Amino acid sequence: MVKSLGRGMFHMEQSIYIASCAAIAGKKEGEGPMGQCFDRVEMDSHFGQETWEKAESRMQQETIYTALQKASLTADDVDIILAGDLINQCTSSTYSLRPFGVPFLGLFGACSTMAEGLITASLILSSGAGKRCVAATSSHFSTAERQFRFPLSYGGQRPPTAQWTCTASGAVVLDTETEGSPAISGVCIGKITDLGVTDANNMGAAMAPAAADTLTRWFKGTCRTPNDYDAIVTGDLGMIGGKLFMELMMKQGYEINPCYHDCGAMMFDSLTQDTHAGGSGCGCGGSILCGHFLPLVKSGSIKRMLFMATGALMSPMLVQQGESIPSIAHLVEIVSGKEND
Protein backbone atom coordinates (compact mmCIF):
# COMPACT_ATOMS: atom_id res chain seq x y z
CA MET A 1 0.00 0.00 0.00
CA VAL A 2 2.15 2.77 -1.33
CA LYS A 3 1.29 5.78 -3.45
CA SER A 4 3.71 6.56 -6.26
CA LEU A 5 4.93 10.15 -6.29
CA GLY A 6 7.07 9.67 -9.39
CA ARG A 7 9.72 7.28 -10.59
CA GLY A 8 11.13 5.44 -7.56
CA MET A 9 9.37 7.78 -5.13
CA PHE A 10 6.65 6.59 -2.79
CA HIS A 11 4.40 7.80 -0.02
CA MET A 12 3.60 5.14 2.58
CA GLU A 13 -0.17 5.01 2.97
CA GLN A 14 0.23 2.64 5.89
CA SER A 15 2.77 3.88 8.43
CA ILE A 16 5.95 1.89 8.74
CA TYR A 17 7.05 2.26 12.35
CA ILE A 18 10.55 2.26 13.74
CA ALA A 19 10.01 0.00 16.73
CA SER A 20 13.58 0.34 17.97
CA CYS A 21 17.08 1.13 16.84
CA ALA A 22 20.63 0.73 18.10
CA ALA A 23 24.08 2.08 17.36
CA ILE A 24 27.50 0.78 18.37
CA ALA A 25 30.70 2.66 17.59
CA GLY A 26 34.44 2.29 17.98
CA LYS A 27 36.86 4.11 20.28
CA LYS A 28 37.72 7.05 18.00
CA GLU A 29 34.03 7.67 17.22
CA GLY A 30 33.26 7.42 20.94
CA GLU A 31 35.86 10.10 21.65
CA GLY A 32 34.25 12.44 19.11
CA PRO A 33 31.49 15.00 19.68
CA MET A 34 28.76 12.34 19.16
CA GLY A 35 30.33 9.86 21.58
CA GLN A 36 27.46 10.06 24.08
CA CYS A 37 24.71 9.11 21.61
CA PHE A 38 25.72 5.52 20.94
CA ASP A 39 24.27 2.55 22.80
CA ARG A 40 27.79 1.30 23.27
CA VAL A 41 31.30 2.46 22.50
CA GLU A 42 33.72 -0.44 22.15
CA MET A 43 37.24 0.41 23.19
CA ASP A 44 38.71 -2.75 21.59
CA SER A 45 38.72 -2.12 17.85
CA HIS A 46 39.06 -5.88 17.32
CA PHE A 47 35.76 -6.45 19.18
CA GLY A 48 37.39 -9.47 20.81
CA GLN A 49 38.02 -11.13 17.43
CA GLU A 50 41.19 -12.26 15.65
CA THR A 51 40.74 -10.40 12.37
CA TRP A 52 39.36 -7.02 11.33
CA GLU A 53 36.69 -8.62 9.15
CA LYS A 54 35.43 -10.74 12.04
CA ALA A 55 35.52 -7.63 14.22
CA GLU A 56 33.16 -5.76 11.89
CA SER A 57 30.81 -8.75 11.68
CA ARG A 58 30.76 -8.97 15.45
CA MET A 59 30.01 -5.25 15.78
CA GLN A 60 27.09 -5.48 13.34
CA GLN A 61 25.76 -8.61 15.02
CA GLU A 62 25.82 -6.99 18.46
CA THR A 63 24.11 -3.89 17.08
CA ILE A 64 21.26 -5.99 15.69
CA TYR A 65 20.96 -7.90 18.97
CA THR A 66 20.86 -4.62 20.88
CA ALA A 67 18.11 -3.22 18.62
CA LEU A 68 16.07 -6.42 19.04
CA GLN A 69 16.57 -6.40 22.81
CA LYS A 70 15.39 -2.80 23.05
CA ALA A 71 12.12 -3.90 21.43
CA SER A 72 11.97 -7.05 23.62
CA LEU A 73 12.28 -9.23 20.53
CA THR A 74 14.42 -12.13 19.40
CA ALA A 75 15.66 -13.02 15.92
CA ASP A 76 12.75 -15.47 15.58
CA ASP A 77 10.34 -12.51 15.61
CA VAL A 78 11.89 -11.02 12.46
CA ASP A 79 10.59 -11.93 9.00
CA ILE A 80 13.40 -10.50 6.90
CA ILE A 81 16.76 -8.87 7.64
CA LEU A 82 18.25 -6.44 5.13
CA ALA A 83 21.89 -5.64 5.66
CA GLY A 84 24.95 -4.52 3.81
CA ASP A 85 28.42 -3.10 4.26
CA LEU A 86 31.46 -1.96 2.28
CA ILE A 87 33.37 -5.20 2.16
CA ASN A 88 33.49 -7.40 -0.96
CA GLN A 89 30.58 -9.86 -1.13
CA CYS A 90 28.98 -8.05 1.84
CA THR A 91 30.86 -10.44 4.09
CA SER A 92 30.53 -8.37 7.24
CA SER A 93 26.76 -8.78 6.97
CA THR A 94 26.67 -12.41 5.89
CA TYR A 95 29.00 -13.54 8.66
CA SER A 96 27.21 -11.32 11.16
CA LEU A 97 23.86 -12.88 10.28
CA ARG A 98 25.06 -16.46 9.87
CA PRO A 99 23.81 -17.60 13.29
CA PHE A 100 20.46 -15.75 13.12
CA GLY A 101 18.53 -18.14 10.86
CA VAL A 102 16.44 -15.25 9.51
CA PRO A 103 15.58 -14.74 5.80
CA PHE A 104 18.24 -12.31 4.55
CA LEU A 105 18.63 -9.93 1.66
CA GLY A 106 22.17 -8.59 1.24
CA LEU A 107 22.41 -5.02 0.05
CA PHE A 108 25.21 -3.07 -1.54
CA GLY A 109 24.90 0.67 -1.87
CA ALA A 110 28.29 1.65 -0.43
CA CYS A 111 27.66 4.24 2.28
CA SER A 112 24.01 4.62 1.23
CA THR A 113 23.16 1.19 2.64
CA MET A 114 21.29 2.38 5.74
CA ALA A 115 18.75 4.27 3.63
CA GLU A 116 18.65 1.49 1.05
CA GLY A 117 17.79 -0.96 3.82
CA LEU A 118 15.11 1.31 5.28
CA ILE A 119 13.55 1.81 1.83
CA THR A 120 13.56 -1.91 0.99
CA ALA A 121 12.17 -2.82 4.40
CA SER A 122 9.45 -0.16 4.12
CA LEU A 123 8.36 -1.42 0.69
CA ILE A 124 8.36 -5.02 1.87
CA LEU A 125 6.27 -4.17 4.93
CA SER A 126 3.91 -1.99 2.87
CA SER A 127 3.30 -4.84 0.46
CA GLY A 128 2.32 -7.12 3.33
CA ALA A 129 5.17 -9.51 2.53
CA GLY A 130 6.29 -9.34 6.15
CA LYS A 131 5.27 -7.94 9.52
CA ARG A 132 8.67 -7.07 10.92
CA CYS A 133 12.02 -6.34 9.25
CA VAL A 134 15.45 -5.30 10.42
CA ALA A 135 17.64 -2.96 8.38
CA ALA A 136 21.28 -2.89 9.43
CA THR A 137 24.66 -1.73 8.23
CA SER A 138 28.22 -1.35 9.40
CA SER A 139 31.65 -0.11 8.44
CA HIS A 140 35.03 -0.54 10.08
CA PHE A 141 38.02 1.72 9.50
CA SER A 142 40.45 -1.17 9.32
CA THR A 143 38.49 -3.42 6.93
CA ALA A 144 37.80 -0.48 4.60
CA GLU A 145 41.42 0.72 4.63
CA ARG A 146 42.62 -2.77 3.83
CA GLN A 147 40.24 -3.22 0.95
CA PHE A 148 40.21 0.23 -0.61
CA ARG A 149 43.49 1.87 0.33
CA PHE A 150 46.72 0.88 2.02
CA PRO A 151 47.78 -1.40 4.89
CA LEU A 152 47.06 0.22 8.25
CA SER A 153 50.69 0.61 9.26
CA TYR A 154 51.78 2.02 5.88
CA GLY A 155 53.25 5.48 6.29
CA GLY A 156 51.22 7.60 3.92
CA GLN A 157 49.94 11.15 4.07
CA ARG A 158 46.22 11.81 3.58
CA PRO A 159 45.12 14.88 1.62
CA PRO A 160 42.84 17.46 3.31
CA THR A 161 39.86 16.24 1.25
CA ALA A 162 40.12 12.64 2.53
CA GLN A 163 37.52 11.29 4.93
CA TRP A 164 37.90 8.82 7.76
CA THR A 165 35.90 5.58 7.52
CA CYS A 166 33.95 5.23 10.75
CA THR A 167 34.00 2.10 12.86
CA ALA A 168 30.30 2.05 13.60
CA SER A 169 27.09 0.18 13.02
CA GLY A 170 23.40 0.98 13.06
CA ALA A 171 20.35 -1.29 13.12
CA VAL A 172 16.65 -0.45 12.91
CA VAL A 173 13.67 -2.69 13.68
CA LEU A 174 10.67 -1.80 11.52
CA ASP A 175 7.09 -3.03 11.75
CA THR A 176 3.51 -2.02 11.03
CA GLU A 177 2.25 -2.26 14.62
CA THR A 178 4.08 -0.08 17.14
CA GLU A 179 1.90 2.99 16.79
CA GLY A 180 3.26 6.19 18.29
CA SER A 181 6.84 5.34 17.30
CA PRO A 182 8.71 7.33 14.66
CA ALA A 183 7.43 6.32 11.25
CA ILE A 184 8.72 6.23 7.70
CA SER A 185 6.20 8.17 5.66
CA GLY A 186 7.94 8.35 2.30
CA VAL A 187 10.97 7.12 0.41
CA CYS A 188 12.90 8.07 -2.70
CA ILE A 189 15.21 5.66 -4.48
CA GLY A 190 18.31 7.46 -5.73
CA LYS A 191 19.64 7.52 -9.27
CA ILE A 192 23.27 6.87 -10.14
CA THR A 193 24.82 10.28 -10.59
CA ASP A 194 28.28 11.09 -11.88
CA LEU A 195 29.69 14.54 -12.49
CA GLY A 196 33.13 13.24 -13.38
CA VAL A 197 34.95 13.28 -10.03
CA THR A 198 37.90 10.86 -10.30
CA ASP A 199 39.64 11.65 -7.01
CA ALA A 200 39.11 8.71 -4.65
CA ASN A 201 40.35 10.98 -1.86
CA ASN A 202 37.43 13.36 -2.32
CA MET A 203 34.37 11.16 -1.92
CA GLY A 204 32.24 13.97 -0.54
CA ALA A 205 32.59 15.86 -3.82
CA ALA A 206 31.73 12.70 -5.78
CA MET A 207 28.56 12.10 -3.73
CA ALA A 208 27.18 15.64 -3.35
CA PRO A 209 25.53 15.72 -6.82
CA ALA A 210 23.71 12.45 -6.06
CA ALA A 211 22.31 13.93 -2.83
CA ALA A 212 21.26 17.11 -4.63
CA ASP A 213 19.56 15.12 -7.40
CA THR A 214 17.58 12.95 -4.97
CA LEU A 215 16.54 15.85 -2.74
CA THR A 216 15.48 17.99 -5.70
CA ARG A 217 13.41 15.10 -7.07
CA TRP A 218 11.80 14.69 -3.66
CA PHE A 219 10.90 18.36 -3.28
CA LYS A 220 9.47 18.46 -6.81
CA GLY A 221 7.58 15.16 -6.39
CA THR A 222 6.07 16.07 -3.02
CA CYS A 223 5.72 19.84 -3.50
CA ARG A 224 7.48 20.24 -0.15
CA THR A 225 10.22 22.74 0.68
CA PRO A 226 13.10 22.72 3.18
CA ASN A 227 10.85 24.73 5.55
CA ASP A 228 8.67 21.64 6.01
CA TYR A 229 11.50 19.84 7.78
CA ASP A 230 13.15 20.18 11.17
CA ALA A 231 16.20 18.36 9.87
CA ILE A 232 17.63 17.36 6.51
CA VAL A 233 20.43 14.90 7.16
CA THR A 234 22.99 13.39 4.81
CA GLY A 235 25.05 10.32 5.62
CA ASP A 236 28.67 11.10 4.95
CA LEU A 237 29.25 14.00 2.59
CA GLY A 238 31.69 15.41 5.12
CA MET A 239 32.72 19.03 5.33
CA ILE A 240 33.59 19.54 1.65
CA GLY A 241 30.78 17.45 0.17
CA GLY A 242 28.31 19.11 2.55
CA LYS A 243 29.25 22.61 1.32
CA LEU A 244 29.04 21.48 -2.29
CA PHE A 245 25.64 19.90 -1.61
CA MET A 246 24.29 23.12 -0.07
CA GLU A 247 25.52 25.11 -3.04
CA LEU A 248 24.07 22.63 -5.54
CA MET A 249 20.70 22.87 -3.75
CA MET A 250 20.96 26.65 -3.78
CA LYS A 251 21.46 26.53 -7.55
CA GLN A 252 18.23 24.50 -7.75
CA GLY A 253 16.46 27.21 -5.73
CA TYR A 254 16.34 25.50 -2.33
CA GLU A 255 18.05 26.93 0.73
CA ILE A 256 18.60 24.03 3.10
CA ASN A 257 21.31 25.56 5.31
CA PRO A 258 19.20 26.25 8.45
CA CYS A 259 18.15 22.62 8.95
CA TYR A 260 20.99 20.80 7.23
CA HIS A 261 23.24 18.32 9.07
CA ASP A 262 25.78 15.82 7.83
CA CYS A 263 26.61 12.78 9.95
CA GLY A 264 30.18 12.69 8.55
CA ALA A 265 30.78 16.28 9.61
CA MET A 266 29.20 15.62 13.04
CA MET A 267 31.08 12.42 13.86
CA PHE A 268 34.57 13.76 14.57
CA ASP A 269 36.31 16.89 15.73
CA SER A 270 38.54 17.30 12.69
CA LEU A 271 40.91 19.68 14.46
CA THR A 272 41.82 17.33 17.30
CA GLN A 273 41.07 13.93 15.74
CA ASP A 274 43.03 14.33 12.48
CA THR A 275 40.07 13.17 10.38
CA HIS A 276 40.41 15.85 7.69
CA ALA A 277 37.10 16.27 5.80
CA GLY A 278 35.03 14.21 8.29
CA GLY A 279 33.71 10.70 8.77
CA SER A 280 32.47 8.31 6.11
CA GLY A 281 31.28 4.74 5.72
CA CYS A 282 27.94 2.95 5.97
CA GLY A 283 28.19 2.99 9.74
CA CYS A 284 28.66 6.77 9.87
CA GLY A 285 25.15 7.69 8.73
CA GLY A 286 23.68 4.49 10.17
CA SER A 287 24.98 4.98 13.69
CA ILE A 288 24.21 8.71 13.95
CA LEU A 289 20.72 8.16 12.57
CA CYS A 290 20.09 5.42 15.15
CA GLY A 291 22.00 7.01 18.02
CA HIS A 292 21.14 10.68 17.60
CA PHE A 293 18.38 11.55 15.15
CA LEU A 294 15.85 8.73 15.71
CA PRO A 295 15.79 9.33 19.50
CA LEU A 296 15.14 13.04 18.75
CA VAL A 297 12.26 12.06 16.45
CA LYS A 298 10.97 9.70 19.12
CA SER A 299 11.02 12.44 21.75
CA GLY A 300 9.23 14.82 19.40
CA SER A 301 12.13 17.31 19.23
CA ILE A 302 12.25 16.60 15.52
CA LYS A 303 8.79 16.27 14.01
CA ARG A 304 9.69 15.65 10.40
CA MET A 305 13.09 14.87 8.92
CA LEU A 306 14.76 13.60 5.79
CA PHE A 307 17.58 11.11 6.01
CA MET A 308 19.67 10.71 2.89
CA ALA A 309 22.48 8.21 3.01
CA THR A 310 24.98 8.89 0.27
CA GLY A 311 27.17 6.26 -1.34
CA ALA A 312 30.22 6.51 -3.60
CA LEU A 313 29.90 3.37 -5.70
CA MET A 314 33.64 3.20 -6.10
CA SER A 315 35.79 0.33 -7.23
CA PRO A 316 39.55 0.89 -6.83
CA MET A 317 40.04 -1.15 -10.01
CA LEU A 318 37.78 1.07 -12.14
CA VAL A 319 39.34 4.22 -10.68
CA GLN A 320 42.77 2.86 -11.69
CA GLN A 321 41.34 2.34 -15.18
CA GLY A 322 40.60 6.06 -15.29
CA GLU A 323 36.85 5.91 -14.63
CA SER A 324 35.09 8.53 -12.57
CA ILE A 325 33.18 7.68 -9.37
CA PRO A 326 29.43 7.07 -9.72
CA SER A 327 27.40 7.93 -6.64
CA ILE A 328 23.94 7.45 -5.25
CA ALA A 329 21.77 8.89 -2.50
CA HIS A 330 18.61 7.28 -1.16
CA LEU A 331 16.11 9.30 0.82
CA VAL A 332 13.80 8.37 3.68
CA GLU A 333 11.24 10.72 5.23
CA ILE A 334 10.79 10.09 8.94
CA VAL A 335 8.05 11.66 11.06
CA SER A 336 7.50 11.57 14.80
CA GLY A 337 4.66 9.45 16.15
CA LYS A 338 2.74 12.53 17.22
CA GLU A 339 3.11 14.18 13.80
CA ASN A 340 2.00 10.98 12.13
CA ASP A 341 -1.14 10.58 14.22
Next chain:
Amino acid sequence: MKITPELYKDMTEQYAPKSKSYVNISFAFLIGGGICLLGEGLLNLFEYFGLDTQEAGSWTSIILVFLSALFTGLGWYEKIARHAGAGTLVPITGFANGVTSPAIEARTEGWILGVGSKIFTIAGPVILYGTAASVVYGLCLQIVRCIMGDQ
Protein backbone atom coordinates in the same frame (compact mmCIF):
# COMPACT_ATOMS: atom_id res chain seq x y z
CA MET B 1 19.96 24.97 -13.27
CA LYS B 2 21.89 22.29 -15.13
CA ILE B 3 25.25 21.50 -13.55
CA THR B 4 27.82 20.33 -16.09
CA PRO B 5 30.93 18.33 -15.14
CA GLU B 6 33.06 21.37 -16.10
CA LEU B 7 31.11 23.70 -13.82
CA TYR B 8 31.18 21.13 -11.03
CA LYS B 9 34.95 20.72 -11.39
CA ASP B 10 35.32 24.47 -10.78
CA MET B 11 33.01 24.27 -7.75
CA THR B 12 34.95 21.30 -6.34
CA GLU B 13 38.27 23.09 -6.72
CA GLN B 14 36.82 26.13 -4.99
CA TYR B 15 35.74 24.14 -1.92
CA ALA B 16 38.54 21.57 -1.69
CA PRO B 17 41.28 22.87 0.63
CA LYS B 18 44.77 22.57 -0.77
CA SER B 19 47.53 20.71 1.04
CA LYS B 20 49.63 23.11 3.08
CA SER B 21 52.80 22.71 1.04
CA TYR B 22 54.95 24.96 3.24
CA VAL B 23 54.09 22.86 6.32
CA ASN B 24 54.44 19.52 4.49
CA ILE B 25 57.74 20.44 2.85
CA SER B 26 59.16 21.76 6.14
CA PHE B 27 58.23 18.58 8.02
CA ALA B 28 59.52 16.40 5.15
CA PHE B 29 62.82 18.29 5.21
CA LEU B 30 63.22 18.12 8.98
CA ILE B 31 62.16 14.50 9.56
CA GLY B 32 63.60 13.14 6.31
CA GLY B 33 66.78 15.09 7.00
CA GLY B 34 66.78 13.69 10.54
CA ILE B 35 66.67 10.13 9.21
CA CYS B 36 69.55 10.90 6.82
CA LEU B 37 71.49 12.52 9.66
CA LEU B 38 71.02 9.36 11.72
CA GLY B 39 72.29 7.33 8.75
CA GLU B 40 75.30 9.61 8.34
CA GLY B 41 76.03 9.35 12.06
CA LEU B 42 75.88 5.56 11.94
CA LEU B 43 78.13 5.50 8.87
CA ASN B 44 80.74 7.65 10.58
CA LEU B 45 80.50 5.54 13.74
CA PHE B 46 81.12 2.29 11.84
CA GLU B 47 84.02 3.87 9.97
CA TYR B 48 85.43 5.10 13.29
CA PHE B 49 85.39 1.49 14.50
CA GLY B 50 87.43 0.45 11.49
CA LEU B 51 84.95 -0.73 8.85
CA ASP B 52 85.60 0.34 5.27
CA THR B 53 83.09 2.67 3.60
CA GLN B 54 81.21 -0.11 1.79
CA GLU B 55 80.83 -2.29 4.89
CA ALA B 56 79.85 0.70 6.99
CA GLY B 57 77.23 1.64 4.38
CA SER B 58 75.76 -1.86 4.42
CA TRP B 59 75.51 -1.89 8.22
CA THR B 60 73.92 1.57 8.18
CA SER B 61 71.26 0.37 5.71
CA ILE B 62 70.62 -2.77 7.76
CA ILE B 63 70.10 -0.76 10.92
CA LEU B 64 67.83 1.83 9.27
CA VAL B 65 65.72 -0.92 7.67
CA PHE B 66 65.51 -2.74 10.99
CA LEU B 67 64.46 0.41 12.84
CA SER B 68 61.84 1.18 10.19
CA ALA B 69 60.40 -2.35 10.39
CA LEU B 70 60.38 -2.15 14.19
CA PHE B 71 58.66 1.24 14.19
CA THR B 72 56.13 -0.06 11.64
CA GLY B 73 55.38 -3.08 13.84
CA LEU B 74 54.92 -0.86 16.88
CA GLY B 75 52.56 1.39 14.90
CA TRP B 76 54.85 4.43 15.24
CA TYR B 77 56.00 4.78 11.65
CA GLU B 78 52.61 5.72 10.22
CA LYS B 79 52.16 8.29 12.99
CA ILE B 80 55.47 9.95 12.09
CA ALA B 81 54.76 9.60 8.35
CA ARG B 82 51.42 11.35 8.73
CA HIS B 83 53.41 14.56 9.33
CA ALA B 84 56.63 13.74 7.52
CA GLY B 85 55.15 12.67 4.16
CA ALA B 86 57.96 12.37 1.64
CA GLY B 87 60.44 12.73 4.51
CA THR B 88 59.69 9.18 5.63
CA LEU B 89 58.80 7.85 2.17
CA VAL B 90 61.97 8.67 0.24
CA PRO B 91 64.77 7.30 2.50
CA ILE B 92 65.37 3.54 2.66
CA THR B 93 63.13 3.48 5.75
CA GLY B 94 60.11 4.20 3.51
CA PHE B 95 60.89 1.15 1.41
CA ALA B 96 61.18 -0.98 4.55
CA ASN B 97 57.82 0.34 5.76
CA GLY B 98 56.31 -0.44 2.34
CA VAL B 99 57.39 -4.07 2.69
CA THR B 100 56.69 -4.55 6.39
CA SER B 101 53.22 -3.01 6.54
CA PRO B 102 51.50 -5.30 3.98
CA ALA B 103 53.27 -8.28 5.55
CA ILE B 104 51.89 -7.41 9.01
CA GLU B 105 48.45 -6.78 7.53
CA ALA B 106 48.31 -10.04 5.56
CA ARG B 107 49.30 -12.36 8.37
CA THR B 108 45.63 -13.13 9.09
CA GLU B 109 45.42 -14.74 5.62
CA GLY B 110 48.32 -17.14 6.34
CA TRP B 111 52.04 -17.28 5.58
CA ILE B 112 51.84 -18.31 1.90
CA LEU B 113 48.73 -16.70 0.36
CA GLY B 114 48.72 -13.87 2.87
CA VAL B 115 52.21 -12.65 3.79
CA GLY B 116 53.94 -14.45 0.89
CA SER B 117 51.77 -13.08 -1.88
CA LYS B 118 51.06 -9.63 -0.50
CA ILE B 119 54.41 -8.59 0.98
CA PHE B 120 55.48 -6.77 -2.21
CA THR B 121 52.14 -5.18 -3.15
CA ILE B 122 53.51 -1.71 -2.37
CA ALA B 123 57.23 -2.27 -2.93
CA GLY B 124 56.66 -4.37 -6.08
CA PRO B 125 56.66 -1.43 -8.52
CA VAL B 126 59.87 -0.07 -6.97
CA ILE B 127 61.56 -3.46 -7.29
CA LEU B 128 60.31 -4.04 -10.86
CA TYR B 129 61.12 -0.64 -12.29
CA GLY B 130 64.29 -0.28 -10.20
CA THR B 131 65.58 -3.57 -11.64
CA ALA B 132 64.41 -2.68 -15.15
CA ALA B 133 66.07 0.74 -14.93
CA SER B 134 69.36 -0.82 -13.80
CA VAL B 135 69.25 -3.26 -16.74
CA VAL B 136 68.72 -0.35 -19.16
CA TYR B 137 71.51 1.60 -17.47
CA GLY B 138 73.84 -1.41 -17.72
CA LEU B 139 73.09 -1.86 -21.42
CA CYS B 140 73.65 1.85 -22.14
CA LEU B 141 76.93 1.77 -20.23
CA GLN B 142 78.08 -1.27 -22.19
CA ILE B 143 77.18 0.35 -25.52
CA VAL B 144 79.00 3.56 -24.58
CA ARG B 145 82.08 1.57 -23.54
CA CYS B 146 82.06 -0.34 -26.85
CA ILE B 147 81.82 2.91 -28.82
CA MET B 148 84.49 4.60 -26.75
CA GLY B 149 86.68 1.53 -27.23
CA ASP B 150 87.34 0.80 -23.56
CA GLN B 151 87.00 -2.94 -24.19
